[in-house]
Amino acid sequence: METVRVLAPSGMLGAGWDHATVERGIALGADVISIDGGSTDSGPYYLGAATAKTTAKAVARDLRSLFTAAARAGIPVIVGSCGTSGTDAGVDWVAGIAAGVLAEEGLDLRIARIYSEQNAAGLKEYLDRIHPLPPLGELDAETLESCTHIVGAMGHEPIVEALRAGAQVVLAGRATDTAVAAAYPLMMGMPAGPTWHAAKIIECGGQCTSNPRAGGVLATIDADGFTIEPLDPAVSCTPISVAAHMLYETADPFEMREPAGTLDVRDARYTAVDDRIVRVEGSRFHVAGQYTIKLEGARITGYETVSFSAIRDPRILADVDAWAELMRALIAQRVRQTLELADDEYAFDLRLYGHNAVLDDLEPESGPPREVGVMLLVNAPDQATATAIAKVANPLMLHLPAPGMDYLPSLAFPFSPAEIERGAAYEFALNHVVDCADPAELFRTEPGEKTHA
Structure with a gap:
């Protein structure tokens, strides 16, 4: 042809x-x-x-x-x-x-x-022929075994x-x-x-x-x-x-x-x-x-529960970063007190959509936002724990005042119940090639x- x-x-x-x-x-x-x-x-x-x-x-x-x-x-x-x-x-x-x-x-x-699809047992035979791509390091058998699924491209x-x-x-x-x-x-x-x-x-x-x-x-x-x-x-x-x-x-x-x-x-x-x-x-x-064949693998990092509320209160939004800093500190404090969990036994992320949630410190615009969506994302070793942490945070997501405020604001939950279980969360564990x-x-x-x- x-x-x-x-x-x-x-x-x-x-x-x-x-x-x-x-x-x-x-x-x-x-x-x-x-x-x-x-x-x-x-x-x-x-x-x-x-x-x-x-x-x-x-x-x-x-x-x-x-x-x-x-x-x-x-x-x-x-x-x-x-x-x-x-x-x-x-x-x-x-x-x-x-x-x-x-x-x-x-x-x-x-x-x-x-x-x-590849299996960990079979790839162990190739370990001396598998090389990392940046930023990962050398591959070991434990990482292979941690993956729920591995494919070769x-x-x-x-x-x-x-x-x-x-x-x-x-x-x-x-x-x-x-x-x-x-x-x-x-x-x-x-x-x-x-x-x-x-x-x-x-x-x-x-x-x-x-x-x-x-x-x-x-x-x-x-x-x-x-x-x-x-x-x-x-x-x-x-x-x-x-x-x-x-x-x-x-x-x-x-x-x-x-x-x-x-x-x-x-x-x-x-x-x-x-x-x-x-x-x-x-x-x-x-x-x-x-x-060479590139390997891709993913493994479970924990279980996630998400909660979402929205802020329109101008006093909070005048310094929403200070409000978020207080929120993070209070969530950690109440989880320690109520659930008796150490800080390294779970993780959570607070993202302010409408205020630097996408670009963070790279955001070129300045000035207070008019409204902000607050997403709380909790990751824990099991689903029940992740949801329990989100529930501990629930009153804060609804009523937390900013520093210096002398009244409880009412923020807006879009869902009832406010906690949504996302199930298992995954991460990529392999970025390697095999000869x-x-x-x-x-x-x-x-x-x-x-x-x-």
Whole structure:
């Protein structure tokens, strides 16, 4: 093939799009449809709990759009990081939804599942080949065992193997966002530099366009470079909008590491073909001396209860920082007195929304706010303790006067009860890479049979 056209309908499966944009991509000659099913963007909970961020109905709606269009065109569909975090449960969850959609539509497609979840016992055998990424240190067996779920971020190779084995739909576990879009073009012989760069640009669908909400994009890759075209005729790509995507989720705007090597766009040139389409040339890919797979793991840090109230009292808001300092001191004091808990047996955070809750000391504006939302977030070893601490704080959240006030104010609880149990809280525990001799050695593929209505 002299060119490969990759259709990226959106940045995430379940986000939704106008089906007409997918049909337009098919009409423009798309050779493959690729879409990301998730990432670590939404925090550690989805990996730690192996739970999807999206709802099943939204995923089914999007898969129906992709499967019906791809089946008519005879092209494959690739989904990466299924179920948000790419756990085995996430792959099976998406596969179950996919099977239902295919049955309802009377389609007959072969689905391959690629599993990327790892277990602590197996990874212990790799400890001498696992290296930390900043800011973490060396990995030990105890950290591995503390994780509820661990995944490896696959490159394009396992996806290519599944396609070569005859898969028409590939449902992959955790994968780099770019590997999902790069797999088919690389399999068809497209050069690595343009392929990886194009994959990076289209990983978030229409984010590289003048209207990210209007749908996805089509990347056409050839021997010398690639072009990016929006799927909505009313939307445009510009050299700036395309080049700017190298600033997104990268530590270096000129380099991006993949398992097999590094994308280098220092010499890339972005040219407007017309008022909608951009041409990119000069991208390079440097093959690494060692193939590596990034590991992601999450573990429970405790259990959380949250409470929220709102302040409109101008005397409190005149120096709300002093009020918050008093609140923190009184909560700690009453927890010691009432629950007999030491300060190191729990943790809480008091955030003032409307007053530096987002930027904190970096906030450039000054002056008292008109109203503030006060969020109390408690973390404790068990749910009952977290809720008990929030209940101890309840009278303070409702009636605490500022220093110097001679009356009890009434603040506003938006909920009854005021305490909301959030359940287990998670943190990312792994930011490491493992040296691999075989790009597929950490992954397991089930080729699957054709589905039947």
